[in-house]
């Protein structure tokens with residue numbers, strides 16, 4: 001996706017503070033953090049969101065692996081606990097249409113939801 005900013009981060013066409021990368025995923029700091037620590041985990045394969053993703057075994061496995069990066073990277077970033085958020089669709093508050101898991105924490109004023 002040539003006009004996708006997260007694909008551009010994957011391709012190193014625009015800068016980001018990358019905290020993790022492997023052959024399938026990249027994690028980088030959110031440019032506008034909502035907590036002391038706030039990063040995003042994305043798949044290298046362009047996928048819009050959970051509303052449009054295929055529900056096949058490969059996709060489910062990919063999302064499972066992506067989710068299990070959250071505790072690993074949160075600990076690496078010094079968090080003892082964290083919150084994850086996935087915005088799906090315009091009406092779900094999504095602004096960047098390359099699926100991403102928000103992972104954030106560090107403050108002690110998380111509102112109970």
Ligand code: AMP
Pocket residue numbers: 005016028029030031032033086087093094095096097
């Ligand atoms: P969402 O509303 O779930 O689509 O969230 C998009 C997130 O991407 C927001 O939290 C933005 O602050 C973040 N973001 C947008 N552009 C960049 C960028 N170039 N580098 C890092 N984070 C970004």
Ligand code: ZN
Pocket residue numbers: 001004005006007008046047097098
């Ligand atoms: Zn993309």
